[in-house]
Amino acid sequence: MGQITVYSGPERRRRWSEDERRLILTEAFSPGACVAEVARRHDVSTALVYTWRRKLLEAAAEPNVSVGHDPGFAEARIGGDGEGMSADRAPAMIIDLARGKRVSIFASASPALVGAALKALR
Incomplete structure (x- = not known):
């Protein structure tokens, strides 16, 4: 009968919560931060950090079509008298x-x- 060796270790496919993602993104893209260093510190691929950022920006940019939009008035302000x-x-x-x-x-x-x-x- 043959011998089988089973290597066990941490699961390769890890899951991050939304809060963990936002924390890493905030830290990675704060002024003076290096994305590669933040990614290394959190044991995350830099490509994954940029993917999270792209998806977050896309989600913020696209309108939410599931919510009904009632027409309304836009705020209008009259600036200075336009002198000059x-x-x-x-x-x-x-x-x-x-x-x-x-x-x-x-x-x-x-x-x-x-x-x-x-x-x-x-």
């Missing part, structure tokens, strides 16, 4: 988006262009 800018150089409308992005629409823009830009922002 001529009417043709000042934007007629400024739309502030998430993550610090901003869209400026000028009075000289055609309605078709404005409509296409707003449709693209949906």
